[in-house]
Every structure is written in structure tokens, then in C-alpha cells.
Amino acid sequence: MSEHRTEGTTVSELASNRPHHLGETFLQVEDLKVHFPTEDGIVRSVDGLSFDLAKGKTLGIVGESGSGKSVTSQAIMGLHRRTRAQVSGQILLDGEDLLTVSDARLRKLRGNDVAMIFQDPLSALHPYYTIGNQIVEAYQVHHDVSKSVARKRVVEMLDLVGIPNPARRIDQYPHEFSGGMRQRAMIAMALVNDPKLLIADEPTTALDVTVQAQILHLLTDLQQEFGSAIIIITHDLGVVAEVADDILVMYAGKSVERGDVDTVFYNPEHPYTWGLLSSMPRIDRDRQERLKPIRGNPPSLINPPKGCAFHPRCDFRKEVNDSTRCATEVPLFDAEQPHPVRCHIDPPRRREIFDTVIQPSL
Amino acid sequence: MFAFAVRRSLAAVVMLIVMSMVTFLLFIASATDPARIACGKNCTPAQIADVKHSLGYDKPIYAQYGLFVEGLVHERNFPDDPAIEKNAPQTIVHCSAPCFGYSHINTALVSTLIxxxxxxxxxxxxxxxxxxxxxxxxxxxxxxxxxxxxxxxxxxxxxxxxxxxxxxxxxxxxxxxxxxxxxxxxxxxxxxxxxxxxxxxxxxxxxxxxxxxxxxxxxxxxxxxxxxxxxxxxxxxxxxxxxxxxxxxxxxxxxxxxxxxxxxxxxxxxxxxxxxxxxxxxxxxxxxxxxxxxxxxxxxxxxxxxxxxxxxxxxxxxxxxxxxxxxxxxxxxxxxx
Amino acid sequence: MADPVTSTPNPGSAPTADPAGTTADGDLLLRVRGLKKHFPLKTQGLIRRMADPVKAVDGISFDLNAGETLGLVGESGCGKSTAGRTLLQLLEPTAGTITFEGRDITGVHGDDLRHLRSEMQMVFQDPYGSLNPRHTIGSIIGAPYMIAKTKMVKGDSIKGEVQSLMERVGLNPEHYNRYPHEFSGGQRQRIGIARAIALRPKLLVCDEPVSALDVSIQAQVVNLLEDLQAEYNMAYVFVAHDLSVVRHISDRVAVMYLGKIMELADRDVLYAAPMHPYTHALMSAVPVPDPRKETRRERILLIGDLPSPINPPSGCVFHTRCPKYREVLSENDKQRCVTEFPELELKAAGHFAACHFPEVRSDIAAAEGAGVVVEQQIATAIESVAVPDGTLGL
Known part of the structure; x- marks a missing residue:
């Protein structure tokens, strides 16, 4: 991991002396709601979400557009403050509630303890300032150092994330970088303050597969060195399979299934998760005769379906003893369980359906 | 950057030359006879011809434009007539660059007015x-x-x-x-x-x-x-x-x-x-x-x-x-x- | 190599020979030979001359049979979308020929072009940007009938036609008078498809038709495209960056890199045993939704960025990023990669590759059998690659 560097620094030196506390929960989200009032009604983007994350672990949040996954990440960053969004619940970072801390305290945490990588690095970087200027700024917010010290640090970071000629490229503008290099620069900016939690919102969606592979590889490498916890938000099940320890599947602002990566991929129990897995064409398997899409369209977030939000698109409602419940009663999601699933079908029956119907046709 | 500025300026110069031609066409496109207006209300045809001559309006258009440009970048005399210049230099109005012409109505050089x-x-x-x-x-x-x-x-x-x-x-x-x-x-x-x-x-x-x-x-x-x-x-x-x-x-x-x-x-x-x-x-x-x-x-x-x-x-x-x-x-x- | 259909491997072929292969059976619909699309650029100095052009598409050749799907894959900037647009004469080709049903259609214009448009159509990526927000979907889907004038029908029978078309693509015909913004992304793509197939074209160029859609909706649209193809016997050129979708929908697949086709083969052959190191790397980079496979999977990380299509590398354009060039080849062999441009040649039955040293099936099998992991350290993977400083139009 260090052969490429010319300056002689190594990742572990840069990673400072922060001890790794693997397995210790330090992000805890409780009943998070983010609602946006609009002319047409209240958009319930996130509607009662709970999860937690341990240090050094990676949580993949999977969902389609409108599932609330990106809104969740912005809530953790406190980016809904001063907007019309109505946010409630708790987001505890090391026991501190990010929703109620003062603005000043939040600014101290942002970028320093929690950092974020955005989907489209071109629009997420300011077009009028050099890459160096922007990362130096991020470092100086949280470190009382001179510009030249900060600059030295930034050159090291750019080098660390694999940007060639960092001393020269630090003075270039974002449009002079390629897509992959820009995302590396974003990662350098996010990691420059050595954050404990890194949120990556669709970090590779705008990139080509070969570059995506580089970036994912970089993220996992850096995580091993820095011991940060990572939340990776994506619609791509392939990406979470590659990097995540735990997976949270979201649908219409709610969590529908959560478990470790093996559980969610090999023993999924929610019909929506089944649908996602079945509808993907696979590069690693022989071609299926036909893809198996989830029928219908994504739900409205203003008037979500009553009961289980997925029930209008669900093929397994008849498996519920009293199938009217799907349309009337929101299934429970016990976040304390190791593998909670928001579905009315009896758990043994769910496992049976997966083993006999879904698994064979994947 | 420098090349861009130079190239852009050159384009502007070309544009200005074209503009000068177009504005000069005002003289021709004008419904009234410029000499008549310059002369005043009660002018005999002979007086008008005189004014025409002294302002150079009797010359062909290209020659008038030539004089106009010459005035802009160099100088011009009204009337532009070597004979008068010799005999009665005090009646000549000298107009140095940039010369936009002579306003009879204001009896002053346009450049002075501006x-x-x-x-x-x-x-x-x-x-x-x-x-x-x-x-x-x-x-x-x-x-x-x-x-x-x-x-x-x-x-x-x-x-x-x-x-x-x-x-x-x-x-x-x-x-x-x-x-x-x-x-x-x-x-x-x-x-x-x-x-x-x-x-x-x-x-x-x-x-x-x-x-x-x-x-x-x-x-x-x-x-x-x-x-x-x-x-x-x-x-x-x-x-x-x-x-x-x-x-x-x-x-x-x-x-x-x-x-x-x-x-x-x-x-x-x-x-x-x-x-x-x-x-x-x-x-x-x-x-x-x-x-x-x-x-x-x-x-x-x-x-x-x-x-x-x-x-x-x-x-x-x-x-x-x-x-x-x-x-x-x-x-x-x-x-x- | 006179006849591309029956040609045999011939390493010493002249650069003009173009084998872009088809299966021996089937009706040839489209033949593309040496197609180039260069975008001119000007120099930056005080006096501006024509500089080297952007070689977006740089000499591609292939055949397409009626009812067949050719996948065109590659990374952004490889020229796949430009190729698709040039095929339809939405862009004027710089060089090469396009033959459609035996007729040379390169550079047609006017009425001929309009007539051609009823035979070949396009489905665009962006279902938001490609539909006029001020037109009802009835008039969007009905427009081809009015323009092509091939079916001179009165207003209400156009409406009937459009509504049956809407029903066919899975839209509610009662929504005839609605506007595009009232539809979801997947439905808009159905509108785009209905518009494209209104005149029953024989060729449909689909430019990333599902990449803006959610996974569950993607599958709906892919299935729709397959059904329509079966029903109307349309041929598809399916341009996409998603190798999984391309694998699903294509009969044959062409892999592009820097404006050139690197490999062209039947889908199953290509995915099972790619010959070109680039194809191999591209496929290995796709993350698969299977964590156990993911951890022990062979992965080739390509180094650096795509070179500039203005000054592509000499010889084989891929050699600057080629893992095989870097790690396996001898100095002599490397020399060949740097100096000699590899033509797209038939290397096995129905399998074309533009590589001096293609992978052989047994190599791959052996490597996989032994569990070799060819994973490059990302650290060593980065080389200084000149990025074209905004010259592409910013």
C-alpha cells in the first residue's frame, strides 16, 4: 500500500494514534423522521428509521430513488438545519444527539468527526477554487495551523488517495481532474481530518466500473488503516456485497430489512429484497430467459400506501394469514433483533418461500 | 489568455470598422439633404451647392467615407479645397483627429461638442x-x-x-x-x-x-x-x-x-x-x-x-x-x- | 478477407480488410465499415489552426442482422454513444460507410433521410430531457406519423394508433392527454420507446435506455424491449455501460475503447472467455451481488484514467493501461504493442479481437482453477496520466 509514495509517509503514520475500538456502537439512529412540507402535502422522506453502527464497520444502506437513503445521510450531517425539513428522533454520535446539539458544536463535528463523500464529485466541488484551496479550507476549519502546514498535509492526503503528482495537482481546478481523480480528491477532503464516521452517498454511481473498482478498493483500504466507520449509500447491490459488513434495505422512507451481509444476500426475508435480487441481470451467472421485475411503480411519499408501503407491488400478500393486514397495518420492525424484517408473513414461512421459490430462480 | 485577449481585440477592431461604415450610411440613408440642413432655412440653390462643396458632400460616397476615416485617424479641413486654403486660410476650419465632422447648426466641430x-x-x-x-x-x-x-x-x-x-x-x-x-x-x-x-x-x-x-x-x-x-x-x-x-x-x-x-x-x-x-x-x-x-x-x-x-x-x-x-x-x- | 461472413483467421491482413463478423445465417440489415467520427478542435495560440481532432469513433466495423441485438459497451468517453448517433445520421460520419438493407446510407439527407428515419429510430437515455415538457404524450408519440407522412391518416385514427401503442408499451391509453412531468421515470422511458417504435422501424439504437432507472424498473423496461423485438423483429444496437444488462439483452457484444472496437463476439463466448485484456479487466471490475463470490473473485484493477481521445497512445491504444503488457509480455512483445496497431481480427469462430496477444480460454481456466488472484495494489496502480485540460468543451 505504500510503494507508490515518494514522500516516505505511510498510511499508519498519517492515521495518527487513534486507537481502534472495533465493535463498539457509536452511531445510533432512533426513530428518525425527516418530513418536507410542500404545496402538495408532506413528503415523508424518512419515516421512523432506526439503526446503529459500530466503529470500524461498514453499513450499506440500499434502496431505490425516493427510498430516503440520501436524506438519511444528510440528516446525520445536520444538513437539514435551516431548511424547511422537519426532523425528529435521535441521532446519537458517541452519545451526543446531533439533532439537538448547538450549531457551533455541530460545525465542530461536521468534517472533523463525521465527513461525507457525495455522488457527483464535479458538482460537489466548487468550480472557482482549486482542489488544494478547498481541502486546505476543510483542514483549517478544524486545525489551527498555518496555510503552509495545511498545504503539506493536503499534499500528503492527495498522495495517499492515489493522485499522481500531488504537489502539482493541488493547484488545479476540479474541471482539470478526471471523474475518478475528482472522487479521490473528495475522499482526501473527507479524510483530511481523520473522521470517525465517513458517509459515502453513492460514491461510485457517477463513475465507470473500472474507476469504481479503484475507488471501492481505496475506501476499504483506507478504512483498514484509519478504522473509521463507513455508511455507504447505494442502489447497487454489487457495491454493498463488496464493501459492507451490514446492510439496511430501505423502502419508502422506512427500513424493511437489516442484517449482516451474508444474511441479506443468502437468507433475505423481505419480498422487496427478494425483488431487488431477482430483478437484477447478473454478469456472474448464465443469462436468465427473462428478468423478473418488481411490478408497478415506486410509491408516492406524500400519500404512501396504507399499511405496508410495499403491499401494492408485493407478490406474496396471499402468504399472510389475514391478508387485509398488509393494506391496513404497518408491519413492525424490531431493530433490536439481529435480522429484523418489516413483513407480516410469518418468519418460518418467509424462509420457506425464499428457499423454495426465490433462491432456485436467482 | 494573452492570445485570447489579443484575438478578441482584433475582432473588435474589425467590428468597429464595420460599424463606422454602417453609421456613415446614415448620411446617405437620410431622407433630407444634409447640405440643405447645414445651410439653413433660406438658402438659394447656389448657397446649398457651396455648402455641399465645402463639406465635401459633392464627392462620391466612397470618397466621402475616405475623408471621414481620414478625419477620424488623421485630420481634415472644411472646406477641403486647396484653392481656398491658399487665398483665404482664415475661412478654413481645421479639424484634427479624431474629427467627426463639422456641425453647421452649432457652428462648431463635432469633436469639440462631444x-x-x-x-x-x-x-x-x-x-x-x-x-x-x-x-x-x-x-x-x-x-x-x-x-x-x-x-x-x-x-x-x-x-x-x-x-x-x-x-x-x-x-x-x-x-x-x-x-x-x-x-x-x-x-x-x-x-x-x-x-x-x-x-x-x-x-x-x-x-x-x-x-x-x-x-x-x-x-x-x-x-x-x-x-x-x-x-x-x-x-x-x-x-x-x-x-x-x-x-x-x-x-x-x-x-x-x-x-x-x-x-x-x-x-x-x-x-x-x-x-x-x-x-x-x-x-x-x-x-x-x-x-x-x-x-x-x-x-x-x-x-x-x-x-x-x-x-x-x-x-x-x-x-x-x-x-x-x-x-x-x-x-x-x-x-x- | 473478402467476405466478412466466411472469413478465417488471418493475422497478416491489411488494415482495410474489415471482418466485423456476423453469423452466417440471418438477414443482414446493417453493415458498418471503417466508421469514423472526429470532432474538430482548434489550437489555442494567437493564430488558430485546426488541431488534432477528438477521435470519438475511430474506424469501427460490424454487421447486424435483422432482429438481432448488438451490445455496444465501454466506459464513458469510449465513443459508444457517438457511434450510435452516427449510425442514425444524427451526426455526420467523418469516414466509413453504413449500409442499411444493402443501400449505402452514409451521408443521406433531405427526404431520403426522413424516409430513413422511419426505418431506424433511437431511444434516449434521459427520459426527462428527451421529451418536450409542453407536448402531451399523445402528440409526442403521434408525431412520427405526422412527420413521416407514410401513413396518411386522419386525426382520430392517429389517436387510435397511438393509444394502442401506449397500451402495447404498458401505458394507460387514457393518459393520452397528459404531459411528461406527470409520469415516473420508467413510464417516461415507455413513452420514449412508444415514440421510437411508432413507425415500426427495423433498427432501434438504444442509448443507455435503462441506466437512469431504478433496478426494479430497469427490469420492466428491458423485458419490454425484448418483447417488442420479438413482436416486430427489430434489430437493436444497445449502447450501455452496464455489462450485466448488456449480457442479458444482447446476442453479440462489441467492447469499445477510445473509439475502437476491442472485441466482438457472441454474448456467451465473450462473457465466458474474453480474449482482450481490456474486456477481461472491465468484466472483473463489475461488483457482483454475491458477497462470498465477491471476496474470492479474481479482480483486475486497471490503472489510471482513460487516455485522451485527441492523442491516443501509439500502437495498441490500450497498451498504457494493459495489465498483460505491464506484467506478462517480453520487451520484444511490448515493442509490438507500442508500435503496431492491432486490427480487429477473427481469432476463433465468431470471435473478433483487436489484440496482438489475446487471452486464450485455457489460460483463464487454468488461472481460475489455481485460484490465482491478479489483484493489483491500488497504490502501484496509479500512474501519471495526462488529463486533457478541459479541452473537451468546458
Whole structure:
């Protein structure tokens, strides 16, 4: 991991002396709601979400557009403050509630303890300032150092994330970088303050597969060195399979299934998760005769379906003893369980359906 | 960058030459005989022919244009006749470069007329420019920061009112009330800023404000729109996510993006105003190029008309070049292609 | 190599020979030979001359049979979308020929072009940007009938036609008078498809038709495209960056890199045993939704960024990023990669590759059998790659 560097620094030196506390929960989200009032009604983007994350672990949040996954990440960053969004619940970072801390305290945490990588690095970087200027700024917010010290640090970071000629490229503008290099620069900016939690919102969606592979590889490498916890938000099940320890599947602002990566991929129990897995064409398997899409369209977030939000698109409602419940009663999601699933079908029956119907046709 | 500036300037020079030809066509396209107007009301055909000859209007068009250009870049005599020059040199009017011609109606060289009036117009235009940039842009920023709340509604509402009143009305109201009735400022008059800066401001505030009003109104809306656009950009989310203070997010990251396009619009607007503001100058009786333009149009003083059009075009073309070069300088994404 | 259909491997072929292969059976619909699309650029100096152009598409050749789907894959900037547009004469080709049903259609214009448009159509990526927001979907889907004038029918029968078309693509015909913004992304893509197939074209170029859609909706649209193809016997050129979708929908697949086709083969052959190191790397980079496979999977990380299409590398354009070039080849062999341009040649039955040293099936099998992991350290993977400084139009 260090052969490429010319300056002689190594990742572990840069990673400072922060001890790794693997397995210790330090992000805890409780009943998070983010609602946006609009002319047409209240958009319930996130509607009662709970999860937690341990240090050094990676949580993949999977969902389609409108599932609330990106809104969740912005809530953790406190980016809904001063907007019309109505946010409630708790987001505890090391026991501190990010929703109620003062603005000043939040600014101290942002970028320093929690950092974020955005989907489209071109629009997420300011077009009028050099890459160096922007990362130096991020470092100086949280470190009382001179510009030249900060600059030295930034050159090291750019080098660390694999940007060639960092001393020269630090003075270039974002449009002079390629897509992959820009995302590396974003990662350098996010990691420059050595954050404990890194949120990556669709970090590779705008990139080509070969570059995506580089970036994912970089993220996992850096995580091993820095011991940060990572939340990776994506619609791509392939990406979470590659990097995540735990997976949270979201649908219409709610969590529908959560478990470790093996559980969610090999023993999924929610019909929506089944649908996602079945509808993907696979590069690693022989071609299926036909893809198996989830029928219908994504739900409205203003008037979500009553009961289980997925029930209008669900093929397994008849498996519920009293199938009217799907349309009337929101299934429970016990976040304390190791593998909670928001579905009315009896758990043994769910496992049976997966083993006999879904698994064979994947 | 340098090559871009040079190339852009060369294009502007070509543009100016074309402009000079087009404006020169005013002489020909004009419905009236320029010599007849220059001569006066009760001229005999012989007198008209005389004037025609002395002004060179009897020559073919290309030759007239040649003389016109020669006058612009070198010098010219009226009448351009070696015989008269020899016999009666005192009757010859010498016109050195840039010579725009001779105005019989004013019995003066056009360049002299313009030289007297241009400083008035330029001074008022720049004064107005400062006013509209300060008040228009600031109000636009405030309106955007308070989007949807009362300061926004108030400023946008005022802007709409400012926009809807015609300039002469605003000018007359200001003149009547602020200067005459309430006597908050003295009766407007032009005093050179180099001579008496305070007097310039006191004497020029009303015309400058009148001129600036419609621009203030426009700039509130433009600035507000660019601010809102910039405030929706993803890179502001990045800036907040870094932990920057809201002040830094606004003043460093948002303003830079929002004001860059405004710079260019402002440059063009100023360029267009430098050659005189006809209504404002007429209302306040300022002897600027704008008022001269109105007078010469009414009197059919063609040489003056041509000169003013040419000067106005020059200001606009030069402003365009400067704005292009400036924009390439302040926006790193612009390649000089 | 006179006949591309029956040609045999011939390493010494002249650069003009173009084997872009088809299966021996089936009706040839489209034949593309040496197609180039270069975008001119000007120099930056005081006096501006024509500089080297952007070689977006640089000599591609292939055949397409009626009812067949050719996948065109590659990374952004490889020229696949430009190729698709040039095929339809939406862009004027710089060089090469396009033969459609035996007729040379390169550079047709006017009425001929309009007539051609009823035979070949396009489905665009962006279902938001490609539909006029001020037109009802009835008029959007009905427009081809009015323009082509091939079916001179009265207003209400156009409406009937459009409504049956809407029903066919899974839209509610009662929504005839609605506007595009009232539809979801997937439905808009159905509108785009209905518009494209209104005149029953024989060829449909689909430019990333599902990449803006959610996974569950993607599958709906892919299935729709397959059904329509079966029903109307349309041929598809399916341009996409998603190798999984391309694998699903294509009969044959062409892999593009820097404006050139690197490999062209039947889908199953290509995915099972790619010959070109680039194809191999591209496929190995796709993350698969299977965590156990993911951890022990062979992965080739390509180094650096795509070179500039203005100054592509000499010889084989891929050699600057080629893992095989870097790690396996001898100096002599490397020399060949740097100096000699590899033509797209038939290397096995129905399998074309543009590589001097293609992978052989047994190598791959052996490597996989032994569990070799060819994973490059990302650290060593980055080389200084000149990025074209905004010259592509910013």
C-alpha cells in the first residue's frame, strides 16, 4: 500500500494514534423522521428509521430513488438545519444527539468527526477554487495551523488517495481532474481530518466500473488503516456485497430489512429484497430467459400506501394469514433483533418461500 | 489568455470598422439633404451647392467615407479645397483627429461638442453604476438570503415598482420634490468631480439615482436569481459538510459563484450607458451626450448623430471585449476558445 | 478477407480488410465499415489552426442482422454513444460507410433521410430531457406519423394508433392527454420507446435506455424491449455501460475503447472467455451481488484514467493501461504493442479481437482453477496520466 509514495509517509503514520475500538456502537439512529412540507402535502422522506453502527464497520444502506437513503445521510450531517425539513428522533454520535446539539458544536463535528463523500464529485466541488484551496479550507476549519502546514498535509492526503503528482495537482481546478481523480480528491477532503464516521452517498454511481473498482478498493483500504466507520449509500447491490459488513434495505422512507451481509444476500426475508435480487441481470451467472421485475411503480411519499408501503407491488400478500393486514397495518420492525424484517408473513414461512421459490430462480 | 485577449481585440477592431461604415450610411440613408440642413432655412440653390462643396458632400460616397476615416485617424479641413486654403486660410476650419465632422447648426466641430459633453455623461453613468451595484446587488443578496420571508417580499416588491415607472417620471418626481419642494439637495447641476467632489455628488445625485433606478430594480432580481441558483448548488452542501460557518459558506462560496455572471452583465450595462442617457439628461437639463443626441436628432444635425452612434457603439464593443477577457480571468473553467 | 461472413483467421491482413463478423445465417440489415467520427478542435495560440481532432469513433466495423441485438459497451468517453448517433445520421460520419438493407446510407439527407428515419429510430437515455415538457404524450408519440407522412391518416385514427401503442408499451391509453412531468421515470422511458417504435422501424439504437432507472424498473423496461423485438423483429444496437444488462439483452457484444472496437463476439463466448485484456479487466471490475463470490473473485484493477481521445497512445491504444503488457509480455512483445496497431481480427469462430496477444480460454481456466488472484495494489496502480485540460468543451 505504500510503494507508490515518494514522500516516505505511510498510511499508519498519517492515521495518527487513534486507537481502534472495533465493535463498539457509536452511531445510533432512533426513530428518525425527516418530513418536507410542500404545496402538495408532506413528503415523508424518512419515516421512523432506526439503526446503529459500530466503529470500524461498514453499513450499506440500499434502496431505490425516493427510498430516503440520501436524506438519511444528510440528516446525520445536520444538513437539514435551516431548511424547511422537519426532523425528529435521535441521532446519537458517541452519545451526543446531533439533532439537538448547538450549531457551533455541530460545525465542530461536521468534517472533523463525521465527513461525507457525495455522488457527483464535479458538482460537489466548487468550480472557482482549486482542489488544494478547498481541502486546505476543510483542514483549517478544524486545525489551527498555518496555510503552509495545511498545504503539506493536503499534499500528503492527495498522495495517499492515489493522485499522481500531488504537489502539482493541488493547484488545479476540479474541471482539470478526471471523474475518478475528482472522487479521490473528495475522499482526501473527507479524510483530511481523520473522521470517525465517513458517509459515502453513492460514491461510485457517477463513475465507470473500472474507476469504481479503484475507488471501492481505496475506501476499504483506507478504512483498514484509519478504522473509521463507513455508511455507504447505494442502489447497487454489487457495491454493498463488496464493501459492507451490514446492510439496511430501505423502502419508502422506512427500513424493511437489516442484517449482516451474508444474511441479506443468502437468507433475505423481505419480498422487496427478494425483488431487488431477482430483478437484477447478473454478469456472474448464465443469462436468465427473462428478468423478473418488481411490478408497478415506486410509491408516492406524500400519500404512501396504507399499511405496508410495499403491499401494492408485493407478490406474496396471499402468504399472510389475514391478508387485509398488509393494506391496513404497518408491519413492525424490531431493530433490536439481529435480522429484523418489516413483513407480516410469518418468519418460518418467509424462509420457506425464499428457499423454495426465490433462491432456485436467482 | 494573452492570445485570447489579443484575438478578441482584433475582432473588435474589425467590428468597429464595420460599424463606422454602417453609421456613415446614415448620411446617405437620410431622407433630407444634409447640405440643405447645414445651410439653413433660406438658402438659394447656389448657397446649398457651396455648402455641399465645402463639406465635401459633392464627392462620391466612397470618397466621402475616405475623408471621414481620414478625419477620424488623421485630420481634415472644411472646406477641403486647396484653392481656398491658399487665398483665404482664415475661412478654413481645421479639424484634427479624431474629427467627426463639422456641425453647421452649432457652428462648431463635432469633436469639440462631444468633448464638452462626454465627461458629463460618463460621470453620471459611473455615479449611477456605483449606486445600482451597491443597492441593487446588496438588496438582491439580502432578498435571496431571506427567500420567502418579508425582507425578500419587500425588496422584490420595491424592485417591481421601481421597474414599472418610466425614467422621466422618476426624474421629474425627484426633481420636483427632493430638489425643489423639500430642498434636500440643491437644484441638480453638473460640477466636475475633480473640481469639487462634494458638489459633484450633491449636484449629480438626483440624475444618477434616476438613471440607476431601473437598473437597481433589475439587479435586485438578477442577483436574487443568481444567488438562489448558487445556493442550490451541491458544492455548498460540501462546504457545510466541512464544518464551515454559515457566514463563510455565504460570503466565500455562494457570492463568488453568484456574482461572477453579474460582473459581465454590469460591464455591458455600463458600456451602453457611457455614451449618454438621453431622458435623464434632458429632464435635469444636463449638457451631456444624451441631450446632445436628442437635440441633433430633432435638428437633423447629421454629423453629430453619426458621431454619437459611433461613440456609443465603440463603448459597447469595448465593454464586450473587456467583459469577455474579465470573465475568462475570473472563471477558471472558461477556456479561451 | 473478402467476405466478412466466411472469413478465417488471418493475422497478416491489411488494415482495410474489415471482418466485423456476423453469423452466417440471418438477414443482414446493417453493415458498418471503417466508421469514423472526429470532432474538430482548434489550437489555442494567437493564430488558430485546426488541431488534432477528438477521435470519438475511430474506424469501427460490424454487421447486424435483422432482429438481432448488438451490445455496444465501454466506459464513458469510449465513443459508444457517438457511434450510435452516427449510425442514425444524427451526426455526420467523418469516414466509413453504413449500409442499411444493402443501400449505402452514409451521408443521406433531405427526404431520403426522413424516409430513413422511419426505418431506424433511437431511444434516449434521459427520459426527462428527451421529451418536450409542453407536448402531451399523445402528440409526442403521434408525431412520427405526422412527420413521416407514410401513413396518411386522419386525426382520430392517429389517436387510435397511438393509444394502442401506449397500451402495447404498458401505458394507460387514457393518459393520452397528459404531459411528461406527470409520469415516473420508467413510464417516461415507455413513452420514449412508444415514440421510437411508432413507425415500426427495423433498427432501434438504444442509448443507455435503462441506466437512469431504478433496478426494479430497469427490469420492466428491458423485458419490454425484448418483447417488442420479438413482436416486430427489430434489430437493436444497445449502447450501455452496464455489462450485466448488456449480457442479458444482447446476442453479440462489441467492447469499445477510445473509439475502437476491442472485441466482438457472441454474448456467451465473450462473457465466458474474453480474449482482450481490456474486456477481461472491465468484466472483473463489475461488483457482483454475491458477497462470498465477491471476496474470492479474481479482480483486475486497471490503472489510471482513460487516455485522451485527441492523442491516443501509439500502437495498441490500450497498451498504457494493459495489465498483460505491464506484467506478462517480453520487451520484444511490448515493442509490438507500442508500435503496431492491432486490427480487429477473427481469432476463433465468431470471435473478433483487436489484440496482438489475446487471452486464450485455457489460460483463464487454468488461472481460475489455481485460484490465482491478479489483484493489483491500488497504490502501484496509479500512474501519471495526462488529463486533457478541459479541452473537451468546458
Amino acid at each position: 468633448a464638452q459633453r462626454l465627461p458629463v455623461s460618463v460621470a453620471i453613468a459611473i455615479f449611477a453604476f456605483v449606486l445600482w451595484m451597491v443597492f441593487g446587488v446588496l438588496s438582491g443578496i439580502v432578498a435571496a438570503l431571506f427567500r420567502g420571508r418579508w425582507p425578500d417580499k419587500l425588496l422584490v416588491g420595491l424592485a417591481l415598482i421601481g421597474y414599472s415607472f418610466p425614467t422621466f417620471f422618476i426624474g421629474l418626481v425627484l426633481y420636483q420634490y427632493v430638489a425643489l419642494k423639500w430642498q434636500i439637495v440643491p437644484v441638480p447641476e453638473y460640477i466636475s468631480i475633480f473640481h469639487d467632489p462634494i458638489g459633484f455628488i450633491r449636484g449629480g445625485i438626483l440624475p444618477a439615482l434616476t438613471l440607476a433606478m431601473i437598473y437597481i430594480a433589475g439587479y435586485v432580481r438578477i442577483t436574487r436569481a443568481y444567488m438562489l441558483e448558487a445556493m442550490g448548488e451541491d458544492y455548498l452542501r460540501t462546504a457545510r459538510a466541512k464544518g464551515l460557518t454559515e457566514r463563510k459558506v455565504i460570503f466565500k462560496h455562494t457570492l463568488r459563484a453568484a456574482l461572477t455572471p453579474i460582473t459581465t452583465i454590469a460591464g455591458l450595462d455600463l458600456g451602453a450607458l457611457l455614451a449618454g442617457a438621453a431622458i435623464t439628461e434632458t429632464v435635469f437639463n444636463f449638457n451631456g451626450v444624451g441631450k446632445l443626441a436628442v437635440q441633433s436628432a430633432v435638428n437633423g444635425d447629421l454629423p453629430v448623430n453619426v458621431a454619437i452612434v459611433l461613440i456609443a457603439a465603440t463603448f459597447i464593443i469595448v465593454a464586450n471585449v473587456l467583459v469577455d477577457v474579465l470573465y475568462a480571468y475570473i472563471d477558471p473553467r472558461v477556456r479561451y476558445a
